[in-house]
Amino acid sequence: MNTVLPLLSDSGLPSGSPGPDRLPDSARAGLTTTPFGLYVHVPFCATRCGYCDFNTYTSDELGPGANRAEYAGTAIAELRRAAETLGPDLPTISTVFVGGGTPTLLPADDLAAVLAAARDLFPMDDDVEVTTEANPESVTPASLARLREGGFTRVSLGMQSAAEHVLAVLDRRHTPGRAVEAAHEARAAGFEHVNLDLIYGAPGETDADWAASLDAVLASPVDHVSAYALIVEDGTRLARRISRGELPMPDDDVLADRYETADATLRTAGIEW
Template identity: 65%
Template sequence: MPSVLPDGEPVPDDGALPPHALTGAAERPLGFYLHVPYCATRCGYCDFNTYTADELRGSGGALASRDNYAETLAREIGLARKVLGDDPRPVETVFVGGGTPTLLPAADLVRVLGAIREEFGLADGAEITTEANPESVTPAYLAELRAGGFTRVSFGMQSARQHVLKILDRRHTPGRPEACVAEARAAGFEHVNLDLIYGTPGESDADWKASLDAAIGAGPDHVSAYALIVEEGTQLARRIRRGEIPMTDDDVHADRYLMTEEALAGAGFHWYEVSNWATTPAGRCRHNELYWRGADWWGAGPGAHSHVGGVRWWNAKHPGAYAQALSDGRSPGAGRELLSAEDRRVERILLELRLSEGCPLDLLAPAGTRAAARALADGLLEPGPYERGRAVLTLRGRLLADAVVRDLVD
């Protein structure tokens, strides 16, 4: 959830969508993203739309408080029902992200899920995920979530090394994320993810191997591993600029990615998106697949982004402004854009190429088709899928995914 919102045209006060947005909707999955913007402390690398209690104090008043946040989200879910009208689709995935969703009482998260169930219904076998910081949950909390209908939990582990966690300003202690996986399993969660970050300044190859070993040993069925991106405006960026800590170079990131693939593949994980691995197809994050495949989702919460039928919009960024709009009976939407057919073609290439199934070659323009042939010759695309009409990245291609995508979208 980036902290900077794009420009766009105004969103109607009632949130109404253009008539074409729901054309063919029955053929597309529908999901909900729920953004919880609260954090106990701000991590040094974080550029997300999040707020600590000190940052909110005196800014937005009671409307910005997390005490009544579940009620505020439920109001937007009610608005979604009005905007989508008689759309008969049940919700197939719900993802609660942040911020730290588990700073809210478990009963509040269950309550918001209940609002979605009441307004839309949940599909059979719906995937219901929440993110969690390791220090923000207990066995009882996890059991309450599971009993309330959550099916998946994603823990922010980042690293198994204390000095790396300190650079990232993470407050949990090494070993706590692994214990959380065991607690989630005991609560009945079949699907558990651990998030890792590689390339933190001061992290060695041995540190990263220890993190991979700890994550694998904890027994999740899904691991996400992301290269650290130093965003402008963050505490980490300021420390690097002052020369307090070094910037990690791209070669180190590449080496760490190769270590990740080797370790996870050796432990029975399979990549299905450039930064995501699962032990089985059922272990994949279906909600994220919904994003990558351009389906429909409603994003509720401050700064949350939505997409329905080629219409993308985003909410007011500040929790107080967001809550005030809903309290006044207005859409909290701050802006929107209508995607052209060309926009959607380019986005399909950008997103689907990152998947293990790749993207259809017939999406490519002539220049992109020529670029794909060069990528094949350079060992960046798999020959077999290419012959069957799909562009699928090789391992080397995954290391250069951004460059490959830029060539293919021309």
């Protein structure tokens, strides 16, 4: 089993009481003998996609006390507190995952500073995998190069679809080609591991659209693909549009067919589970 330490609370703000509290020995038992992962949540997005219910905030939604410019410093303070709480025999980190939201809305220097602090505070495996999620429109060749130089080894980009009308229904801000272009930029920056996320079953998506999305990721320089069935989450703009009858509910049989197409196409291309 992989132990994952969530760095920040669900609110996206430092959790718990002010002073460092050591965990009781019983809670720390086994910490140093099981794989230990660090998850850093960056809860900012430029805009909210209609289907998404992740813990994330746009600039308009941010209240006082939570701003992007101070976020890396806050995360580092929380890391220090986590190390005090878990110590003195700290577990060795085998994976770091910086997720969102859109972590790459923060400057690459800030993400590199958080990673450097984690390295200072915790032992890390020599071959630690360090991933950041990224939106295609939020990275540049220069920012990707800085992330690589700062110790990130893997980038996971949200592509969702190669069809323009599907991206529009999902409220995505990038063009169909931008995600693949960003994957190329990540490889050019030295990332060996690049993932593209796809979503299938969006209203209006056809079998041909889905096949084209799979073809596009297979023609890109990725070593991993995440294909998600669209989930209509309560409270999202997508759910409201469906309940008003503006968009159809994804059909379970269509979702099952798309899943089978993805499984067969990716497997044939040599991408195994």
